[in-house]
């Protein structure tokens with residue numbers, strides 16, 4: 269059965285996503301993919317080197333059925349509880365869940381059961397707990413080490429100076445498969461400042477990869493800045509609003525301390 273036929277849209281769904289969300293998402297997806305391809309073309313990269321990770325946070329589970337119908341099966345969520353609730357509702361769909369936001373240690377037991385990758389590793393405490401819980405389930409997890417590339421207090425992630433000592437010890441956690449680095453650039457209309465954040469992450473990756481050949485990937489770039497991120501070497505772009513429309517909650521809701529814009 270076409271998953272669309274099972275959905276009854278609520279008035280608030282129509283207000284936020286329109287009358288035909290599946291068609292809208294599919295069209296937005298195509299546009300974002302075309303923008304990714306164009307950005308790659310501009311800087312001589314292959315679009316195959318850039319993976320689009322759709323970010324589904326705040327999009328209700330019943331609407332995500334329409335996203336799935338529109339061809340989206342990788343879902344990035346930044347809150348574990350929200351991901352758990354959606355996963356329970358959508359358990360019959362073959363969705364890959366990526367947790368991309370800060371994680372409290374007491375939520376690790378849930379993450380290891382549902383996530384295929386984790387983009388916000390930034391402490392040994394978390395690494396230890398992840399490894400322990402993964403080992404109990406006899407599974408591995410792809411991880412990205414988050415770096416605070418903007419120096420903003422509101423952002424999670426390791427200080428750039430702490431990255432090398434951190435990755436040097438990751439082999440103590442054999443269930444973690446470090447794939448690369450992740451960052452959130454500064455929210456700024458000044459593209460140079462945004463670019464500086466991405467460039468810093470790339471430089472760190474270039475340094476780290478010499479001793480840790482598995483650390484190849486850069487997870488960086490969101491709706492507002494993914495083209496700059498691609499120009500600076502992004503391999504994973506995490507894009508929500510350009511596909512699903514503006515969130516009713518602004519960025520400050522997700523990054524406390526950030527001035528609303």
Ligand SMILES: *Cc1c(COP(=O)(O)O)cnc(C)c1O
Pocket residue numbers: 323325346368369452489490491492506507508509510522
């Ligand atoms: C929400 C979020 C994104 C996507 O942001 P958009 O503006 O919706 O593209 C990317 N990365 C992280 C960590 C997020 O929380």
